[in-house]
Amino acid sequence: MAGQTHAVDIGDDDLLPPWTTVFEVARAIDISDWVLVGGLMVQLHARRASIPPPRATKDLDLIADVQTNSSSFGSIGTALTSIGFEVAVPDAHTSPIYRFTRGEEQVDVMVADHLPSGMKPRLRARPAFAVDGGAQALNRRDTFVITSTSGTITIGAPDVLGALIGKGAAYIVDQRDRGRHVEDAALLLASIESVGDLNLTLNASDRKRLRALAFELDANLSPAWLSLAQRDSLRGQRNLALLTEAAKLTTRQR
Structure with missing residues (x-):
C-alpha cells in the first residue's frame, strides 16, 4: 500500500552507475519533488524483496511532482546542470524536453499525465514530456531508505x-x-x-x-x-x- 517506508541495502553498488547518479540526485534534489520510475524502480523493488534483478539498467528515470511543487521540473533541471549534466534541447520548440546527459550517464525527467489544463511545465521554452501512468505513480508513492557503503539516502518511488x-x-x-x-x-x-x-x-x-x-x-x-x-x-x-x-x-x- 502507498505511504509505506522500506529499508533497502544495496551494499557497494552505489559505486556503480546508475546508483552513483541516484545518490547524487537524491542529495541535490528535495525528496518531495520527484519519484523514481523506469528500470531502476524495478531493481529497487527487486532488492526490497531480495530478488536478484535479472536485467541491468544504465539510465535514471524521474517524474517531477509539479502538482505538489509547480517549480519542481525547472528546479530539477537546475540541480542536474549544477552537478555536470547537460540538457538535450530539441530543435523544434513544440518537441518535449526531458533528457540530461553527463558522459555516458543519462537522466530522463518527465511529468505526470493528466495535469490540470492550466499547468504546462516548460524548460528552455520547450514543454515537459508527460509520461503515461505518471499521475498514479505519484499517488502511489512509497518511501525507500537506501543504505550503501558510502551512506544513506531517502527517495520516493511508486x-x-x-x-x-x-x-x-x-x-x-x-x-x-x-x-x-x-x-x-x-x-x-x-x-x-x-x-x-x-x-x-x-x-x-x-x-x-x-x-x-x-x-x-x-x-x-x-x-x-x-x-x-x-x-x-x-x-x-x-x-x-x-x-x-x-x-x-x-x-x-x-
Whole structure:
C-alpha cells in the first residue's frame, strides 16, 4: 500500500552507475519533488524483496511532482546542470524536453499525465514530456531508505502496484521493446509480499494497463517467467492469479 517506508541495502553498488547518479540526485534534489520510475524502480523493488534483478539498467528515470511543487521540473533541471549534466534541447520548440546527459550517464525527467489544463511545465521554452501512468505513480508513492557503503539516502518511488500499472502503461505505448516491460512486470509480481495488502482502488486506465500485462503473463505461458529463479517465478505466477481475481481482470480464454 502507498505511504509505506522500506529499508533497502544495496551494499557497494552505489559505486556503480546508475546508483552513483541516484545518490547524487537524491542529495541535490528535495525528496518531495520527484519519484523514481523506469528500470531502476524495478531493481529497487527487486532488492526490497531480495530478488536478484535479472536485467541491468544504465539510465535514471524521474517524474517531477509539479502538482505538489509547480517549480519542481525547472528546479530539477537546475540541480542536474549544477552537478555536470547537460540538457538535450530539441530543435523544434513544440518537441518535449526531458533528457540530461553527463558522459555516458543519462537522466530522463518527465511529468505526470493528466495535469490540470492550466499547468504546462516548460524548460528552455520547450514543454515537459508527460509520461503515461505518471499521475498514479505519484499517488502511489512509497518511501525507500537506501543504505550503501558510502551512506544513506531517502527517495520516493511508486509502491509495487503503482510500479506494475506504470509498466502496463509503458507496455501499451512502447512498441519497440515490449518484452522488457513484460519481464519487469514478472519481477514486480514476484516481489509482492501479499496481494491482500494492496490497495486495489483502480480506475479504468489502471485496469486496462494491468489487464494488458495479465494477458501477456497469463499463468506460465510467457517466456518472461524464465528470466526469474524458479521459486520467484512460481511466486509471481501465484500473485498474478490472485491479483487477476482480486482486481477482477480478465485473461485469455483457454
